[in-house]
Amino acid sequence: MTSRPDREAMPYRDCVGIALFNAQGKVFIGRRKADSDPEQSEERGAPWQMPQGGIDRGEDPLRAALRELHEETNVASVSLLAEAPEWIYYDLPDDALGIALKGKYRGQRQRWFAFAFTGAEGEIDVVAPGGGKFEAEFDAWRWEKLSRTPSLIVPFKRQAYEKVVAAFADIPERFSHG
Template sequence: MSKKDLYRPNVAMIIVSNNYPSKKEIFLAQRNDLLDVWQFPQGGIDEGEEVKEALFRELLEEIGTDEVEVIAEFPEWISYDFPPRIAETMRPFIGQTQRYFLVKLQENAIINIETEKPEFCDYKFVTADEVLYLSASFKKDVYESVINYFKKEGLL
């Protein structure tokens, strides 16, 4: 197995409210299995699945709606390593390689985190700075890179 194969392909999304661009409110969700860990919705890409297919499937699975407009895509795959306690449960993977999208909730979108297999127990809309303050330490570098890219592009 090559080092590349040790990273689980994943799609992740920065979701902005339907008040965007006048308000740049970013959706952040609290995991229900890790105490006080907040994150962007994300999930694995199934074998044979296109990245955008995974994006919309994961949105439905995690926040109960796929009614979004894709605003932008981070231009490259970005990776992080799992901390040891998580790596044990994710074998054979040592981390994730992700494709990030910036998406805007449509006017009629209704968020429902009480999905068939809930991953989150709470959510809120926050500023980009609050995202970095609340997110898990092992994801901070990725979050900072992606947020800074979208800021530089004038999108956040």
């Protein structure tokens, strides 16, 4: 029997998350490819999520958010709306500890940014982002109400998504009124 990693001794991985809003105030969500990440295994269900990814050493979180958004969705036409006021954390479930996130991390510490999508929908390409330069992480995408995203994410990230919804709750209203 293998011993379980010591969760308390493991660090969080510094990451960014992106809430990309369209002109109707809905947010971009992508469906994770089944083979793209062991932490998103089939039995966990709920394969939809907003774009997210790691912050490279020495990289500014806003720059990381713009880079990750482009690498996962091909989107570059955005304007910054808001940044969540604090880091948002989630822990991996016990059965993924020591396996997911390269086995090195207990979960993620995420900086979340909200952007307005200012381009045409044809710019979005999750199948061959960057003209195929980046590996696809999603196989489909759609626009969704921000308030619905916690019910679409894997259960262990639900609390983190509830904090994202709270941080950006006023943004969909901005679109409906103006």
